[in-house]
Amino acid sequence: MKHLTEEELVGYREGEITQREAIAEHLTSCTACRTELERIEAVLSALDNLPVPERGPEYGRAVWQKIAPQLPEKAGRGWRAWLEPRRWVAIGAMVAVVIGAFVAGRWTKKLDAGTPAASVAQVKERVLVVAVGEHLGKSEMVLMELANATLPVSGPKQINISAEQKRAEDLLDANRLYRETAQQDGDAALASVLDDLERVLMDVAHSPEEITPAKLESLQKRIEAHGILFKVRVVGKELQEKQKTTNSAPAATDSKVRERNKA
Amino acid sequence: MSESAGSTPDREALQSAARESDALAVERTLAGERDAFRVLVERHSQQLFRLAYRMTGNEHDAEEVVQEAFLRAYRNLGQFGSRANFGTWAYRIAANYAIDRMRQKRTEDARRSTPSSLAEEQDPLDLVADDRPTPDRLAGNSELRKKMEEALKELSSSERTAFVMRHWEGCAIEEIAAVLESTTSAAKNTVFRSVQKLRRALEPYVGARGALQAKAAGAAPEPRGTEL
Numbered sequence: 001m002k003h004l005t006e007e008e009l010v011g012y013r014e015g016e017i018t019q020r021e022a023i024a025e026h027l028t029s030c031t032a033c034r035t036e037l038e039r040i041e042a043v044l045s046a047l048d049n050l051p052v053p054e055r056g057p058e059y060g061r062a063v064w065q066k067i068a069p070q071l072p073e074k075a076g077r078g079w080r081a082w083l084e085p086r087r088w089v090a091i092g093a094m095v096a097v098v099i100g101a102f103v104a105g106r107w108t109k110k111l112d113a114g115t116p117a118a119s120v121a122q123v124k125e126r127v128l129v130v131a132v133g134e135h136l137g138k139s140e141m142v143l144m145e146l147a148n149a150t151l152p153v154s155g156p157k158q159i160n161i162s163a164e165q166k167r168a169e170d171l172l173d174a175n176r177l178y179r180e181t182a183q184q185d186g187d188a189a190l191a192s193v194l195d196d197l198e199r200v201l202m203d204v205a206h207s208p209e210e211i212t213p214a215k216l217e218s219l220q221k222r223i224e225a226h227g228i229l230f231k232v233r234v235v236g237k238e239l240q241e242k243q244k245t246t247n248s249a250p251a252a253t254d255s256k257v258r259e260r261n262k263a
Numbered sequence: 264m265s266e267s268a269g270s271t272p273d274r275e276a277l278q279s280a281a282r283e284s285d286a287l288a289v290e291r292t293l294a295g296e297r298d299a300f301r302v303l304v305e306r307h308s309q310q311l312f313r314l315a316y317r318m319t320g321n322e323h324d325a326e327e328v329v330q331e332a333f334l335r336a337y338r339n340l341g342q343f344g345s346r347a348n349f350g351t352w353a354y355r356i357a358a359n360y361a362i363d364r365m366r367q368k369r370t371e372d373a374r375r376s377t378p379s380s381l382a383e384e385q386d387p388l389d390l391v392a393d394d395r396p397t398p399d400r401l402a403g404n405s406e407l408r409k410k411m412e413e414a415l416k417e418l419s420s421s422e423r424t425a426f427v428m429r430h431w432e433g434c435a436i437e438e439i440a441a442v443l444e445s446t447t448s449a450a451k452n453t454v455f456r457s458v459q460k461l462r463r464a465l466e467p468y469v470g471a472r473g474a475l476q477a478k479a480a481g482a483a484p485e486p487r488g489t490e491l
Contacts, residue, residue, distance in 0.1 A: 006459060011451070014429055014458070043461055043466055044430065044461075046465065047415075047461065049408075050408060052313050052317065060305030060309065061305055063304050063308045063326075064301045064304045067304065067337075068297075070334060071300070071334070073297065075292045075293055075297070075337050075338070075341065192370070192371075192374055195370060195371070199367075206331075
């Protein structure tokens with residue numbers, strides 16, 4: 001007798017309707033398949049006992065209290081949100097990078113047939129280096145302003161960080177793009193710094209426009225704890241150096257990227 | 264997300280009323296009444312937390328996922344068609360964000376590259392479920408729980424999502440495919456792969472004295488709420 005496959009048994013256990021009756025019939029007469037199903041069932045039953053921490057009836061209210069200060073006055077209107085001017089800053093940056101990379105690719109194609117293939121990557125990389133360098137510079141400014149903001153001893157109980165918050169929000173989209181590009185290019189070190197930066201930017205962007213001194217302090221601690229300013233400065237500096245060298249020397253090879261990743 | 268099977272007419276009526284009131288709350292929010300969104304947050308937070316916790320495996324991340332999901336839902340409310348179910352839509356946003364978060368964490372973990380604690384030597388029989396509520400057994404259960412959490416962590420983010428949505432949340436395969444941005448057959452395959460991996464990892468700890476001995480031989484398991 002042909003036994004059921006593991007896939008058929010899992011599908012049956014998880015509610016698949018395909019050949020359900022035929023499988024059920026087979027199971028009544030086949031001890032081996034029944035035992036196999038019981039073993040699958042044992043694992044899934046054990047997993048069912050994994051507890052989920054209870055959230056009391058007040059949980060929904062608590063979530064609302066946390067997010068309410070971060071909600072804009074009006075709910076997003078879908079694509080209309082893309083017409084907001086601040087969106088165009090990030091979109092502009094992205095378009096500039098894409099066009100730059102495209103033009104660089106076209107330009108290098110026109111070179112002699114003997115031109116090494118590395119030069120295409122070299123020019124593309126140069127465009128990215130400039131864009132990411134600028135992005136890191138802008139991010140550093142935002143984080144510096146927040147990290148150095150002084151906590152009021154007296155006076156207003158709320159601190160307005162709307163300017164930093166808006167800038168962080170604008171930087172987020174570009175940061176995501178650069179991080180993904182760095183990941184795709186196998187530049188783990190840069191991807192990792194951009195990843196850390198994204199979390200902090202997200203924190204700032206999602207903060208309310210006016211925050212309490214305690215919240216500001218917690219933001220500052222977060223910036224400090226990640227050592228993000230230091231990392232951004234180091235990578236920014238490194239990119240500046242790279243920009244200088246790529247203008248006069250060949251682009252970093254894969255082995256150089258690998259070395260940096262190791263470091 | 265799908266409703267579970269065996270709903271009583273009363274429950275269905277309640278769910279339908281909730282959906283109608285969700286639609287009203289969405290309309291009011293879009294009309295500029297920010298506080299109307301509160302109804303939606305209070306109604307769906309628990310459900311989103313359960314999903315987020317199972318996907319991320321920790322409370323802190325789960326709470327962040329819930330908050331972020333509602334923030335995103337609010338910002339993109341214009342894209343939400345009133346014909347759809349707000350709960351399902353918010354659920355999908357939460358699942359997508361949880362996937363992003365899990366991937367980010369994975370990158371971080373890979374960077375730190377600590378050796379997996381799964382490699383720790385332990386006799387599987389020490390962790391086998393038993394009927395006797397002895398202190399040993401309780402300790403064993405907490406160890407077993409740790410193993411289960413570790414096994415879930417070993418799944419890829421797509422596999423974990425597929426497993427959570429299918430096994431625990433009873434979602435239809437089409438919904439899983441939509442969240443994973445894959446075809447239904449790929450989603451079905453991901454569900455299978457996740458169960459297979461969990462089985463390989465956990466069977467040594469739960470299989471020996473299987474929990475199903477009480478089940479009558481040949482008794483077919485009840486199909487889940489939705490069909491694959």
